[in-house]
Amino acid sequence: MNKFKLLSILMLIAVMLSACGGGAAATEAPAEGGNNTLVFIPGSASNPSQAFGFKMFQKHAAEYNFDVSMLDGKADVAEQTKAINNAVAQGADVIIVNPNDALAIVPAMKAAQEAGVVVGIFMAAAAPGDSTFFVAVDDKQAGGVVVQGILDLFPDGATGVEIGGQAGHPAAIDRHDGFTTALADHPEIKVLDYQNPQQWDAAMAQAIAEDMVTKYGDEIQFVFCHWDNGATGVINALKAAGMEDVLVFGVDGNAVAFEQVQSWKNYNSIGQNVETIAMKSMEIANLFLAKDASAKFDNIVPFDLITKDTFGNFTPPEW
């Protein structure tokens, strides 16, 4: 009886939460109205960039004649596979996925394509055939942008450190690979250390940065941190050590990045414009639905380089 009461209380809380929800994590049924239906399946609706991505799909849906809904991937491959299958069962015309694991969801994406659904990968690359198309920035190019930024400030070369993204995450691997490849042509730039945190956690990035500052001190002239929120922790560590001239690079171009570009002496963010990527995804999806010959599988969106000189040219995103 007691356990029945407990279950009832928990269910009541869940119902209350879902009632006051309706935000990023909500799943909405497609509306009637003759438009094509697009189901967005983020890696996790709790990821700020993905939640913002859904808002951008909703914002521009009418321009591209879509009714948009979302099924949450819940940061889990099995959940994301289930979501893809559910979207097909719901009769989606287009499924846009930000993969938790690009390889693990291939069978579900192929089954969806065989059922006549256009499947696009959002903010990540894919292999031909796995999906109908992908729209993303090229994370490997971020490394080249960082190297150029370092050379702009230190033409004779510099020493610094790299703090990666979540260990094992595809974006973190690509950003590191791109940076390493770009550095191969510039022996005058030396990376003293490279560490990844367990997850995309600013506190973990800060602890790593503090330990690197202890170890290398003034040898650190630049820090490449794989995401802007993590760079907040890096800046705190540098500030505590009185190293306020260090050049810091972050990736994402989110609201924090815009703040840091203004408040830190040398801060650059390599922005991935989520709104542009969402709009491009719908544009390409329409081309595939219309069987237009100009539709391409790989669609790379260039990075926005946000610096003190350029931040006025961009609108700070909400996330």
Added chain:
Amino acid sequence: MNKKITTQSIIAFARNNLIILGIFILAIITSFVEPNFLTVGNLQNIMRQFGPLIMLSLGMTFIIMGGFIDLSVGGIISLVAVVTVSLIDPIGQVAALMVGVVIGLICGLLNSFLIIKGGAFKQSEALFLTYGMSVVFTAVALIYTAAAPVFLTYSKTDYSIFTAIGERFVGPVSVSFIIFLVCLLILYIIESRTHIGRSICLTGGNMTAARLAGIPTEKTIVFIYAVSGIMAAIGAVVLASRVTIASPIMGKGYETQAILAVVVGGTALLGGKGSVLRTVIGTLLIIMMSNCLNLLGVTTYIQYMLRGAILILAIWLDNRKQYSEGN
């Protein structure tokens, strides 16, 4: 004979304190390989990194001593951090901090209410229930922020009181360390000098026997979860003031680290025995291990493996100790 007894006692000591010895050796190796390890700057780093985890771990000690577990502290951290940071502008720094602590208290009381009303008096039942509550607290934080991080806008507002908690020093001692010392003193007095402290151990040792002996076990459960909620909230404030950004998922993983700190410190996982002082050592070892491994340039993957191995070793040693004491 004396010599034999001495050797045996040394071996017994080493066996009972294997993890502490291991990390002590790691610290010695690090100080030789990396001379900066023993600098004032690095000790201050350790002191600052110590802040958030120790607060949670102190609260978790009471929970585990009482024979329960609390996986909701990760969710409480996320919720308290985003609410506190977001309220600084509208209601001021001190009021926002107080709201944060009250939210932690409410979350803790809610946990205890559900445990008592649901009859979840076994550790395994409390584990699943508090895990569920962690998901609920995180979901509330996500809804509250629309999944976006909340950050301090230095260029516009003064956050001196709030950021002092995580960043500033009084002499060589960080403000967060002073807060920790005050919390430790209060919890140690409760644990060792009060009736409720004894009730926690008796409840954790054998709840049925404690109840029959007239111990108010339900009040004890309410107390330990309230303390855990408050300590998680203080940990969240220290964390957010240190990192200056609050994300609705920032507490993820802290619950397991807190349990690790308590168990490595030597508090019995099944309850009944332990001390907040032991947890201080456990937390210090975890923070120092991470600091040493970073300074030695050990990759993240190896660090995960070592952390997992230490947890397994600590539980194995704890079980062995319980078994030998049982015989």
